[in-house]
Amino acid sequence: MRTRIFLTAIFILFLSVDVEAQCAMCRAVLETEQGQSTAEGINDGIMYLMIFPYLLMAGVAYFIWKSRKKASTGE
Known part of the structure; x- marks a missing residue:
């Protein structure tokens, strides 16, 4: 049972949705860029x-x- 829960947690972890992981300062600087390629990087x-x-x-x-x-x- 624990193995099933562990595998489910790993499965959910790797199938998470795409998130925006930027701090407020980084976002403010990168939003002024034209191509947005640096922000994606x-x-x-x-x-x-x-x-x-x-x-x-x-x-x-x-x-x-x-x-x-x-x-x-006891092994």
Whole structure:
């Protein structure tokens, strides 16, 4: 059951909707640009950098879960 919940959470995480990930100052500066290509690049960079903390925490949670499962089975 926990595996199903974990997989569902991962599935939802990777299928999230496109978000605007800019602070107010960045948005104000980038909205004055004509082509908006720099703004899209900044958004993509922010989203790329945001993935790694989640992956790190998922890895830590997996190893904690694995060690607790191993301890409970007595291996």
